[in-house]
Amino acid sequence: MSWVTHDVEPYVIKRHVAKLEAKIGVQISFMAILIGSWAPDMMSKWFVYGITVGPWAIKADDPREFHRSWPGVGFTHSLFYGVLIGLVVWLLFRRGTAAKAWGIGLMIGIWAHVLSDTLDSNGVMLFFPITTAHVHFDAWQYAGETGRFRDAAAYFSGLGFVWDGFWIGMVLLNYRTLGAVYFRANIMTDSFFGFLGRWIPESGLLAIYRLAFFYGVCRWISWLIWAHVTHTNAFDPSWGGPDWIRPVGVVLSLMGGGCPCGSPH
Amino acid sequence: MTPSRRAAAIANLKAFLPYFIAGIIFITVSVIDPRFMLNWSPGLVLLLACVWVVPALWRRWRR
Numbered sequence: 322m323s324w325v326t327h328d329v330e331p332y333v334i335k336r337h338v339a340k341l342e343a344k345i346g347v348q349i350s351f352m353a354i355l356i357g358s359w360a361p362d363m364m365s366k367w368f369v370y371g372i373t374v375g376p377w378a379i380k381a382d383d384p385r386e387f388h389r390s391w392p393g394v395g396f397t398h399s400l401f402y403g404v405l406i407g408l409v410v411w412l413l414f415r416r417g418t419a420a421k422a423w424g425i426g427l428m429i430g431i432w433a434h435v436l437s438d439t440l441d442s443n444g445v446m447l448f449f450p451i452t453t454a455h456v457h458f459d460a461w462q463y464a465g466e467t468g469r470f471r472d473a474a475a476y477f478s479g480l481g482f483v484w485d486g487f488w489i490g491m492v493l494l495n496y497r498t499l500g501a502v503y504f505r506a507n508i509m510t511d512s513f514f515g516f517l518g519r520w521i522p523e524s525g526l527l528a529i530y531r532l533a534f535f536y537g538v539c540r541w542i543s544w545l546i547w548a549h550v551t552h553t554n555a556f557d558p559s560w561g562g563p564d565w566i567r568p569v570g571v572v573l574s575l576m577g578g579g580c581p582c583g584s585p586h
Numbered sequence: 587m588t589p590s591r592r593a594a595a596i597a598n599l600k601a602f603l604p605y606f607i608a609g610i611i612f613i614t615v616s617v618i619d620p621r622f623m624l625n626w627s628p629g630l631v632l633l634l635a636c637v638w639v640v641p642a643l644w645r646r647w648r649r
Binding site: 470473529531533538540544547550551 | 605608613629630
């Protein structure tokens with residue numbers, strides 16, 4: 322999984338779908354791309370990491386399989402899922418003017434998420450339901466089964482943080498996408514911002530538009546400081562790293578308190 | 587630097603300042619307690635407060 326990429330890549334994608342927009346005559350919704358980019362993990366991540374409700378600890382028996390395989394919710398990480406959600410939204414709201422913009426936007430956002438997730442060691446069922454085989458490039462270790470904090474420590478020690486940094490850099494190279502002029506011309510026309518604009522002035526709408534980038538950059542910096550300054554996790558930006566993450570199948574219980582990162586210090 | 591460019595640069599800096607302050611607060615709180623950054627809603631509240639609500643209240647108070 323990619324911790325910050327899913328927050329920031331929609332800005333770059335939206336900037337570069339202008340040709341497609343001109344071809345189909347629709348201004349693709351930025352919010353749809355962003356929600357699509359978050360969608361595959363929205364309903365399942367809490368069950369992958371586990372939560373405690375009173376005396377009960379609720380967590381998938383095999384988080385790795387549940388998250389990315391079948392049976393499980395792995396179908397949410399497939400190209401087919403993007404097409405399905407896009408089509409459903411398009412058909413449900415086809416009488417509205419924004420149906421196409423949202424349908425295509427959601428599909429593109431989900432595809433971006435799915436393709437990013439092929440880079441970890443677990444991969445995704447890219448061509449589900451044709452095949453349940455995982456496509457994975459093993460650039461960094463998938464460590465979702467070790468809990469949220471241990472996963473963060475591993476991700477921000479391996480090539481994951483480089484991948485996130487790449488996308489932050491891409492947005493900064495396309496810095497005009499964060500500007501007020503670009504926002505007025507390309508984003509504010511979105512029905513979502515039109516709706517919010519009834520109550521919120523432009524400065525507030527601009528802040529909402531920039532939120533995902535702000536959130537992504539701040540989290541990238543915060544996790545790096547947390548993992549390497551306030552905790553002592555070793556950097557290992559080698560392909561398939563970090564080596565120190567425990568092998569898959571060894572599930573750490575982080576429910577019992579202590580240091581939330583799960584490190585033995 | 588021409589006066590108009592300088593004015594534009596100062597305006598950009600002023601516009602960036604609330605985001606910078608929000609970012610410093612976000613990162614400080616998140617490093618102390620990383621649960622703060624597990625959900626985007628506290629970030630949204632913080633950002634809107636720094637970028638929109640507080641400056642709006644400040645302008646109203648000064649008037």
